[in-house]
Amino acid sequence: MSPRKAPALHGTDLSLREHLIATATRLIAERGTTGLTVRTIAREAGVADGVLYNHFADKEELLALAVRAHVRTVGRHLGELPTPGHGSVRDNLRAHIVYGVAFHKAVLPAFAGLIGQPKVLDAFTASGAPGEDWRDQLRGYLLAEVELGRLAADASVDAAVAMIVGVCHETVLTGLLYDASAPHGLSDEFVDDLVGTVLNGIGQARP
Template sequence: MAPRRAAVLRGEDDGRSLREHLIATAEHLIADRGTAGLTVRAIAREAGVADGVLYNHFADKEELLANALYRYVRSVERGLGPLPEPGVGTVEAGLRVHLAYGLALHRAILPAFTGLLAQPVVLARFAELRDHGEHWRDKLLGYLRAERESGRLAADAQVDAAAAMLVGVCHETVLSALLPSGTASGAPAVESVVTAVLNGIS
């Protein structure tokens, strides 16, 4: 006989488990309220379960938050659409899309990460959930390396440095406004950043 579903999930048609329900609830809270001050009690109340139920499905609060953060980031990434394929269009157009994607991604997810700076265990477990190559910066670097290999960039193009510069623009633009006493520096135009990078590697 199949086990009875938790009362909070009875009548639901998606067939998800209580563990999945808790992760989805925490993900929703992260998207709606951020991570600062997010407690087990708040997650449990939103999920419609007793506080202690979480510990039947997770080793600790950190495991739940790491999984919810991972799902939140993946959800944001899906909403940003596809990244350009190497060899399609111009390299300049491809980098513009990559940089616009990176800026939008960082604006959406960095506030959630800053709310967890005092919880390094959560961030470490989040990092363990992500596969190599899954990060936007890995995809950007892969794109630049492929364009170099195809001859559309110079054979000695310093693509690792170029990728670091583009990622740095995203970090500086968002973090300058998030950190204490920070002021928004204003992102340089995507076109001007891409032009500056390409002048060094094309």
């Protein structure tokens, strides 16, 4: 005889562990991680506080898995990234930059409450699949274009990645820290300038 299903799971196909992760993921998407407690997660999930510790080593493990689920959900909603060898490199870089800003705008608030929780951040990093994070996908895209001969063989891929990711971070963080009411985006003109600088450099003036 199979065990009775917990009342909180009626009408779902989830295990209790999956239900707790899904509940924490929803709360993170709605409220961020600041002040998110075991009691809040348990109440939203419709279970007793102590139940969490039957399925996770600690609160940090649950939070890390929930943040990872939130990040993956955001990525799915943003759609597919460009495929190496298809379209122009310039347009593909534009698409990566637009994606990167939207991605950071959606996920960075979730990390605000985790700055002082290195255990959660370490567990979050460990929970990812190799190459799944957007920075890794951007790097993989550029390396693939080098292999295809559409970028120079000696292209400074890591420097280009750092430049693009840095712009995405700075754009979103500036808005979050200094002017939350301002739109956290980049103008089309700036994106074009950034792509041009990545591809062509800033150049030295001739004497």
